[in-house]
Amino acid sequence: MKSEELFKVEQEEWIPEISLKNNFQLADIGLVAGVDIAYWSEGEADFGVCCIVVIDYISKQIIEEVEYYGQIDVPYIPGYLAFRELPLVKEAVKKLQSKPDLYMFDGNGYLHFRKMGIATHASFYLNKPTIGVAKSYLKIKDTDFDMPNNEVGSFTYIKVDGEIYGAALRTRKDVKPIFISCGNWIDLETSIIITLHFVENNSRLPITTRYADLATHESRKKYS
DNA sequence: GCGACAG
């Protein structure tokens, strides 16, 4: 499916259904936050720093940036990313002065073998809609994804046992797709529209996630 | 035991 078609249905006949699935109206989205974490180690101890970058949906200007770093004592286990990263995320969120209407995570939401990736898990602490934006594919029950066409905005649904878990989205031509899934209180189509809205010409990632990623790299230099 | 494996 192409993004132009998505926009069309989003603004026409799908609106009633969308409004049942989202707990908000797209037009009411003002501030969107990008969340990411970078790691380093000191001897035997592992440390991480979480950065949150808040961006205005319309102007795409950065409204606020916060960071929080600390020791990490939970190992990375595929499927359990939230338990490793959320402690830092929660502390970073406490430092926010602004109130984001939506959060975008580096990782999956519903596209997860227990339908509970970090984006979904985090939503219960944030009480805000969340979107999962992953750079690589987390395979669920031997389900491979279909490669979307090589055209900006093209995507393919990822179905497991007939149920849609997420989408492989081509955000830039000639560049690998990224994997979008619902975190919570938002539907997949709206998640894709918002993601594409924040993609610019220098990265396949939306600037929310991209800026948060760059910020963590800068923060790490200070602390390590 | 072997392979796969978001970040």
Place this chain on the structure above:
DNA sequence: ATCTTGTCGC
């Protein structure tokens, strides 16, 4: 995620 040089391309 992180360790890292050069290199191909817009």
